[in-house]
Structure formats: C-alpha cells, structure tokens
Amino acid sequence: MAGGGNADSRSLEQTPTWAVAIVCLGFVLISILIEQAIHFLSKWLKKRKKKSLGKALDKIKEELMLLGFISLLLAVGQKPISEICISKGLGDSLLPCSKEKVLAEHVFDQIGKFLIPGQHRKLLFLEASETPLKRSLATEEPVTGHCAKRGKVPLISQDGLHQLHIFIFVLAVSHVLSCIAIMTLGWAKVKKWKSWEEETKALDYEVSNDPLRFRITRETTFGRRHMSFWSTTPILTWIVCFFRQFVRSVPKVDYLTLRHGFILAHFAPHSKFDFQRYIKRSLDNDFSVVVSISPHLWFYVILFLLLNRHGWFTLFWLSFIPLIILLLVGTKLQVIITKMALDIQDRNPVVQGAPVVKPNDQLFWFGRPQMILYLIHFTLFQSAFQMAFFFWAWYEYGLKSCFHKRVQDIVVRISLG
Template sequence: MHFMINTYNLTLIQGKVPLLSLEALHQLHIFIFVLAITHVIFSVLTMVLGGAKIRQWKQWETEIHKNDAGNGPKKLTNVQQFEFIRERFNGVGMESTMLSWMHSFVKQFYASVTKSDYATMRLGFIMTHCRGNPKFGFHRYMVRALEADFKKVVGIRWYLWIFVVIFMLLNVNGWHTYFWISFLPLILLLAVGTKLEHVIAQLAYDVAEKHSAIEGDLVVNPSDEHFWCGKPRVILYLIHFILFQNAFEIALFFWILTTYGFNSCIMDHVPFIVPRLVIGVVIQLLCSYSTLPLYAIVTQMGTFFKKEIFDEHIQQGLVGWAQKARMRTELSKDAAAAGPTRHGPSSRLEMLRRAAAMMQCRRALPR
C-alpha cells in the first residue's frame, strides 16, 4: 500500500524532514511510560492515605448504630443547638455569602469532616434514599462508591493527553511554563475543597432557614443544585485532572533528571524547580487527607444515589432481572395473539425476591 511508505524514503523524495526524529520518538515513549507509572503511583497513594482517614469514620458508624438502638422519645430542639449548625455558622453570619465562602476555604485545612457532619449527612442520605432501612450501612456503601470512582481516576483520558501536548508546545525559553502551570492543580484543588465544604454549609443553611426548631434528629435534604453545573460528577473530573497534572509535573522532573541531568537547560533554574516539587507534595497531602474524604461523603448529598448502594450480588441480580424483563417483553409481543401471559409460581417467587432486594431504597437508579 502506498500509505505504508517509509518515512525516510518519503523525506528523500519530497525533500522534507520528519516532525520527530527517531531519538525524539524514543524519548517521548519513555516519558509517556514514566508519566503513566507516576500517575498510577500517585493515584494509589492518594487512595491509600485518604482511605485510611475514611476508615476511621467506621467507628462513628458503629457508635451511631448503638445510639439508635437506645434512643428515647424525641424532643423539640432549637435548630441552633445542633452541633452541625453551630460548627458551620459559629461566628459567621448565615446571610453573609462572602464570610461563608471564606469559612469554607479555611475549614478544609482542619477537621474537614467532623462526627456531627458525618452523622447528619448519613441521616440525610438514609431518610432521602433508604427511609425503610434506618440501619443501612452508609460507610460500607460510601467506600464501595469511592473504589468505583477510583477506577476511573487511574485511567488517562484523551483530553488529558491534549493538555500535555499543549503545555509541552508552550515550553518556550524564558516563559518558565512548567513553573506557572504547577500552580494550576493547587488552585483547582483549593477551589474543589472550598466548594465541598460550602456544600455542607448550604445543607446546614437550608435547614436553619426553614426551621427554628426540630423534633428529633436534624435531617438535611440532599440535592444536585448545590454542586457545580448541578452535577456531583464534575468534582470527580476535576480531581482526576488535578492528580494527572501533579503526576505530569513530577514525572517531567524525573524524566529530565535521568535523561539530560540536573544541569541541563531543559531542567530550568533551581528557584523554579524547588517550588514545583514543594507544590507537588502539598497537593498530594492535601488531596489525600482533606479533599478525597470530603469528596467521598459530600458527593453522596446529590439527588440520586449510585449503583454501589446494592451489594455486588444484588447488582448482578438486578442486571439479570432487567435482561429477563426485556426478553419477556419481546416474547410477549410475539405471542400477543395467544392471550394474556400467565406467571407460574416460580416466576412470581422470583419477582418477589427481586422486589424485596430493591425495597431497601425507594428511588430508581439514575441513568
């Protein structure tokens, strides 16, 4: 085929040179490999460190189950007396939007998720999606959902490669491009952490605005309206980009160091190298210990729940049930002339069993 012409033959015939030499292509392949390995390592490290903090919440879950078993009669309580409300608005005016955002920005650096936050958001989730199952294992569901999202974060999408190509092309001498773009993931990470904290503040504000006193426990109302673009998934895409960009910075440093040496002109000056490495470490720690745990619980405060709310065997059963339902629908169309379909005892038993599995939650899964 004429499309399979050798590059160098084509160069000799047309008098042109290839865009990348063989050495450049070889080095590019090495860098891509280093970047992929670094991204996977950083993602796993983030998941391990963040997961360690999330596992500490298991103790809160156990205490909540014990307290629920010994609850007495419900009493009327002023909404301002709830710790969840006090933590968010103590010394901060509820009507001051600027102060609320500033408080959310600072809150992500210390005690980003407290016990009262966990208990209140857990109860809000259960009362919205699983009202018939007050002993629902919220912590186990949250961990399963986070693990499912982690599988998406580890992957590298096409638009991330486009980002890499653009900034490699912008690496012009004197611009210090890699130094300036190292601030981008840090700024995005701070914005994401602030937004997640502000979602909690909005949940508290909605309750305080509608009620002056509440009988029993404080119940928040989850909603997608609290998130950017009305989609909690946007947060996951931003965290994915942040981790990839941070891995890109570190991978580029080690690739240049091992390939060309520290004194290479490509390495840039020391005053521009050290801040990049420090920012990379700060991003890794902040994302692991603050942003990821915030993401794990706050994104459950959306309008819909995730399919991980069902155990794996129930998920498989529901998928099988849906497939059988489609098959029965197609068969019923073919046999419409034969009269109404009658279900035998085994079919009815199967339908009851599937229905019982779905009764733990009352809302349908989103798309």
Template sequence: MILGFISLLLTFGQSYIAKICIPETLSNTMLPCPIKTDTGTAEAGGGHRRKLLTNALIRGNIQHRILAAGSIVSCPLGKGPLISMNGLHQLHIFIFFLAVFHVASGALTMTLGRAKMRRWKEWETETSSIEYEFSNDPSRFRFVHETSFVRRHTNFWNRITILFYFVSFLKQFFSSVCKADYLALRHGFINAHLAPGSKFNFQKYIKRTLEDDFKAVVGISPVLWASAVMVLLLNVNGWEELFWASILPLVIILAIGMKLQAIIARMAIEIQERHVVVQGIPLVQLSDRHFWFKNPQFALFLIHFALFQNAFQITYFFWIWYEFGLKSCFHDNFDFIIARVSVGVGVQFLCSYITLPLYALVSQMGSHMKRSIFDEQTSKALKKWHQAVKKKHEKGTSHASSVHETSPRGSSPASPLRHMQRYRTIGHTRELSNS
C-alpha cells in the first residue's frame, strides 16, 4: 500500500519534478557508472548515465536532454534536470519490482519458517505420551549434569568467552534447536506463566508468535526507507558500496543467531551453577537480561532491518538487469555481482529457516509473555470487553465501576478477566491445547 501511494505521488508530480534543474557540475558527480568523454559528447558507460537521479541520455549538444517520451526539458545554460521523465518511469518500474519481490520474499519466509517448526510439532505431541511423563516424572531426582539439556551446553569451552561464542556461532548451522532444548524451554515457560504440569500446546503458541513476528518483519518504517535512500546515494562508481551493503544483513543475521544460541547455553550454565540435583526437567529462569539491552524486541528490529536491506539488494539487481542488461556498466565487476546475489539468497534462507523460528522460540524466555498466548477467540473477547468499558467511560461512568457493572449484552465486562485466570489452572489449560 505504501509503495502504491509513493508511485501515485510520483505520477501526480512528475511534470513538476522534471522541471527541477540543477547545476551541470552536480549532475556529473557521484555517478554509478564511469563517464567516458568522446569528442565533446559525455556519455555514461554503455551510453547510459545515472538513469535514476539525473537519468538523461546526452547526445550531441550537451544543452539538450532527450527524454524517453520524446519531449525536451528546457533548463538554463549550464544546468540540467534533476531527474528526467525516463528516470521517473524507471522509478515506477523499480517500485513494481519491490512490491513483487516483497510478496515472494514474505511467502518464502513463512514457508521455510513453518517447515522448520514441523519437527517441533512431533516433540509437542510426544509430551502427551506415557513415556514422556515417566522419563520426566517431577518426583524423580537426577544429577543436573546428567540431564540432556545441561550436558549439551556445559563443556570446557564455556569457561573461555571466545570459544563460548564461537561454539554458539556454529550451533545455529548444526542442530540449532534440538529436542532437549525445546522441551527445557517449554517446561520453563509453562512453569513461569502457567500452572506447572499444564497440557499447554507450546508449539501452536510458537506458531502464532511466528506469525506475529512475520507481520513485523514485512512492514516498513521511515528508518528503513532512509537506509534505502542512503544505499542509492552512496552507489558511486569505484566504491563497491552495494557489495558491502549486501554483507551487512549477513553479519546481522549471523550475530543474532549466535546471540540466541548463547542465551540457551547461558540458561543451561545457570542451572548447573544453582543446583546439583534436579527434579524432572531442568527449570530455566526466564529474564529479559539475557537479551541485548534487556529488550527481546531489539533483535526483531535487527531481523527486520536485515531482511529489508537484503530484499532491496536482490530487487535492485533484477531491476538493473531488466532495465539496462546483465552486462551493463552497473555490472562492470561481475564477480562482485555474483557474490552479492549469492549472499542475498543465503541470507534469505538462513533467516527464514533458522534465525526467525529460533527467535520466535527463544524470545519467550523474556520476563513477559506475548499476547499470542491467547487464541483468536479470547483476543476478540478481550477487545469486546475493552470496547464495552470504553463506552461506559465515555458516558461518564468511572473505569473502576464499569468493570463490575453488567455489560449491554447481559454479561459482566470483567468476564474476560476470569477467562484469563483459567489459563493458570491445570484443568482449564487443557482447553488451550485444543484451540
């Protein structure tokens, strides 16, 4: 919707934008292609100059700018148009490419994320079996270092910080979430936010959380738009800025994956430091202090930024290919182009299949549970309750009294609160598993 609105604004104001003139010295600076001078005719490599910003073909007399539509922009001597009509047309095409790849990238992200969580569904089903209840009987005592979760994450390299993070870095590629990790995190979440021993479908909850995170990472913000503009402005011939900009999403995604693996390992180490003997499954301690700046949402913002920049890089490559050809001056160093596209595809797969599902799981280890804990029907009930209280308040009734009064439908507005309290009892939490 935002891309369509931008395209509409460009269509409405294109005649005014094309009349903006700038000094010729400015239009010949910071070009993405080298300028070749040939007997008084200045041309960008392959006959093309900056077709997005100045974007005019200069042939013959430098005072004339020949547009794609055949019209001529009249600018004073020594000045040229900021952007031509042909440049605006190409910008429309670029916006279309962005929209198409945005949809394709989003579909791929959700498909790979759900494929990753398919195995977690088997582990969740196993928690209802007799074998699971017997092997994790709360009355059964075990040494902490003998449990699978603690044994997996406590080794000699944990004492050396560099080795600890190096191992955490490698774990995101090899068995990023094993069965012991999933069951330990599930057990800690249920004990912290629900009644111990609840038959809560943790996998469905993580799936709803992943969908909420997906809504965040496919959005747009002024900060992301500003970063895209900076990438285009700094795309200067010889700087290889696009290659280094494509490396940034890879570094961010790898750093987030390493941090999430380190959080799981830290929780296992804390269990070993606190206890020698444990009952049933080791109990992890949920806290925001495990995350950067004590804010789990900061990692989601970084994922959002990395995916946006990665999508922008891949879209830019296909747009240049479509508009100017695969072997145009924009692709002088073709080895860098191949490396940039390969990194983009790798980042998309890595984030969709590993990092984003891992974040959806580990982010539950924060101090506060997410609103995804409630199913869709409960969320609607809470919204209706909130609207009923708001109407009461607008009529002059105090908020405190409106909570205890009867709603217009004959039910108490506070009934959703009692409904929320069911989730903390063993008997009623079974309803969540069927939601």
C-alpha cells in the first residue's frame, strides 16, 4: 500500500503528522467524554440508590468492553484472515445475494461513474472510492493479490471484514438504544399507575373493599371481567385474551386485585405497602437482564449470517419472529390473570372483602415465570438486530440493494420493528 499509485490509499509514511495528530486527538477526546459520562451516571445512580440500574450500567460497560475486544481482533486479524484462500466454487456457495445481480449492478455502476460523476453508490463487492481496474468483479481481490496468484478467492476480504466490523458496532448500539427506549416506555406506563396507588389510601377504597362485606365472586368487578361463558373454554379464552391485550393490557381492576393479593401474601392485611414503587424496582431489575447481549444471542447472530442465503428470504421471515413472540407473551399473561380469577371461583363462590388472587408458577410455561423475561429479552434483541441490519445495509449498499429489493420489504420490516 505504501508504494501504490492511488492517492486515497496512502500509508502513515505519506500522511502529514498534523493529520495523524488531529485524528488521534479526536478519538481520544470522544473516548474520554464517553468514559466520564458513564462515570458520572454511575455516581448519580449510586447517590439515588438505584442498584438495579447500576447493574444495568455495568452490563452496558461490559458490552462496550466486549465490543472493544472484537474491534481489536478484527483490526489485528484483518490482513491474516484476508490471506486465507478458498476455491472459487466454495467462495460462490451460500451467497447472500445473486452473483449475476451483483455483476449487473457493477457494470451499471461503472457506466454511471463515467456518465454521471458523483451519482453512483456503493456495491456489494466493490468500494465506490476505488477504480474499476483495481478489483476483480467477483473476488474483490487485486489481480496480483495473494489468493489471485493461486487461482483462488479470499475467505473474507479486508473490505468484507471492515463491513462486518461496522455491522457489529451498529448492532451493539441499536440493542442498547432499543432497550433504553422500551424501558423508558415501561417506566412511563408504570408512572400512570401512581394515581391508582393513591386511591388505595382514600376512604372510598376502604369502604368498597370492607373485609366484613360478603359478595358473590362473579358479581365483583374483577369477576365480571374474567368470569364469563368464554372463560370456561380454553380456545375461546385464548381468543378473547389475544384481543384484550390491544385494548388495555393492565386495567385498573386487575392492578388493584393483583396488588391486594400480593400484599396479603407478603404483609399484613391492612399494610400501606407501595405496590407501584415495588413494580418500579422490579422493572429496574428486569432492565439489568434485557440490556445485556448473552452468548446465546451472539450465536443467534452467527446462525442468521449463515442462513442468510439468496433465495431463502431469511431476512424477511425473521422479521415476524419478534411480533409473534410479543403477541404470544401478551396473550399468555392475560390468560394467567383469567385463570387466577377462575381459581377464586373454584375456591369459594362467595368472597369476603376484595377478591384474593393466588399467583402460581404453574400457570406459566413449564412452571417457569423467568421464561417470560427470556422471551422479552430475545424479542428486544431480535428487533434491534433487524433494525441494525437494515440501517447497516442502507449505509453500506444503498437503500435499494439485494437485501431490500422491494419497497414493500422495507415497509414491512420498519413497521414490524
């Protein structure tokens, strides 16, 4: 590269010292600002006694450290990996895009360079900043390159490794931002329940839930909502609960009933326990789980990169997975509340005071409530992955590339995300 004729590929031997110093200064200043911002946020969370959010911040710092190691390995191993040669037949297998389409786009791009300067875009296997004589159409390797001399192609070219480097960075940033956005919306929703919590301290609430008052279970507000002809048929129950999640996932009567059952299970009957604050702390704990990218999620990324073959439409079908999981989890939670209501009816058709629900782990899939959180974690990551892949492909190859052939595909993926 040092002796190359391309002025855009100068080495540090041919680069002004002031240019190197300015670029290094910029990276150092940005790194220091990020480090100080994280340190300030950590101290602020400790001062506010937000231990769960502090754990979440530690998870974010771990992700940044992992990202730094990946960046270092990609930078150091860029040249050795690009010199690993494979046969042309093996190099043309399981391509994410049609080879004929890439070649056609390449020819069109080269014509556009001469006819309409500045209007061409990046191609899948050709950088827009290099001349057409520098690279081969299919291999992106110079004719005199290490693998070209042997009649082979590189396992991954240096340009491909650079693009992979960018994708991993975009994925990590997208996942953290999506988790922050989702949890912010969750906190906003929990904040709306504060007014309901305040009502429990009023005299009207104590009168309406007088422990000396006897009522038929079905005649209570909670019973009328969940005990009907459809609640005794499993199929109808799932259908009704599926549509209920779109109207109001947590109505006031469900909140107050679940609150009452939780307090009776852990505290004195007339305790003034702040259930809404407890929900906030639980949400903080959940955030420390979902903000991390666990190893099995990284393996999911690798599996997707393997199966993203041209003609399999893997990218399109995987876009529906977060939506399906989201609807399934929302329906299951509604079904659980309905089953707890039916359990009250089975225990006693007449209640004294407010209905008392008894949560049971067996109401969840495989008796594991944590599975709901794992599914939410995977849903957030999958959604972030889809959005990251979209913006990365847009940045690298343009809006209309082989990854997004039709406008309908773009609309579907953005809408589902």
